Amino acid sequence: MTVPAPALPRGGPESLPELVQGGNAREAARSPVYPAGEPRYASGLGERIATVDEATATAALSVGVGFLPVAGAAAHLGPIATGAAVSLLAACAALVQPRAGHALDHHRLTINAGLTAGLAVTAAGLAAAVLPGLTGILLAGVLIGAGTGLITPLGFAALAAASPPERLGQTMGAAELGRELGDAGGPLLVAAVAAATTLTGGFAALAALTRRRNRDLDPAPPPRTAPAGPPALSRRATIMVRSGRVCTYVAAAVAACSSCPQSRRM
Template sequence: MARLAGGKNAGKFFGRYGSWKSLGYIFGPLFGAGLIQAGGFALLFAALSALAAATAIWVAVSLPRFEPVPRVRYTVLDLARQITERRFLVPTAVLAASTGALGAAIGFLPALATRHGLDPVAGTAAVSVLAISSAIISPWVGTRRDVQGISDAAGMRAGLLLTAAGIGIVAAAPGPITLFIAALLIGAGIGTTTPLAFAHLADTTPHERMGRTMGSAELGRELGDAGGPLIVGSLATLGGLPLGLGAIALLVGAASTPRLNRT
């Protein structure tokens, strides 16, 4: 994605990336449930295999060919210095926090819906509201960023605070109405942070380090995806689901405090 952007319009590229990923969260479970109902897991896995094969062919045909970047030798000390730079750590922490919130929300919003007397369809609808919110706002934020309508630092901070507010609302006052308000806010927050964090990394990383930097950032993001539900589930076991959600809201809010270097 960073090389496709070519050093410009990174916000637009990563905004569209976030939007399409959110659409996958919306339609994937719906199509999966329909396939299982129609033909069981055998039909589901056959359809997934066909989709993966078709996507691989499409990528091979459609994507432009990029020459490999000349390899630069770095020492262990160089690597340690690079991954502790603020321009890398702050966006990666933002990605980890927002993805941790996403994982927790997708896992526990349906549980809250069931607890408050709603049927499973309502829980799925809440997750869909989150994904639709993110899909709508993500490309808009990315485009605004490219025309300097939104700064990376302010936008990432606002996105994290929106996400924390959404989780905090449903933790403090869980109910059918607050469930959907929370989903809307969480989706808007994630749709704001994701394109800004990735675009900032793409624009501030030297060309020869792009692959390693983006891969390391994605690793941090996946750690958040695994850690968010784990934190909520562990604390929910000890003191109830509101405690777990409140804790993740505080952690996401705290991730908004570090500042980017001025560039």
């Protein structure tokens, strides 16, 4: 005699699929979130990479704002031309930043590739500043603005992905400190090199430093994952399933006893 399995209790406000989804959501909330295709850096490594990149970008930005007018004045350009170069730098950064963040959200750009490209474009802008005349400072303003605009949102996204939730505020504070150090150190570096050599040498020195270090790009080996299985149940759903199984076994035992000849004689 086949005894149908009893239905699972429905006393709670949530159904079993909702409980399963809730359990998966809670498991996902406890796991670090990385954009698609990104390497999972070891603890602290991703934070250091992003902080250094943000500091480098801020150094280049402050040098562009401070020394492009100096380069323009040395080339006998008027205040309108030098002011236009600085305004062009700021406008390019403002245009690129939201688009870079949107591309990252839609997985059309990865953090690693975006930061590498941003630093390369920024270095090209610093190198373009050594070109004579109006063309040099305008091209430098465009490239420095575009490069720093690409680095800024991706760097903060990398910080958010690499930092545990319980110390996200501390990580962002340290990153902002790094940006301020870059803001102060970039102009000092260019000024010191320019005083020893020329302003062209100052731009070239910062351009040489504005690059990715290959040793910083080594991600931690990816964790070994178990083969894909059925979706994880939440604790409440697990209890409900086990209770249903127990009820099934008890019902089967009662049916077997009732069908026994000795129990019918009694």
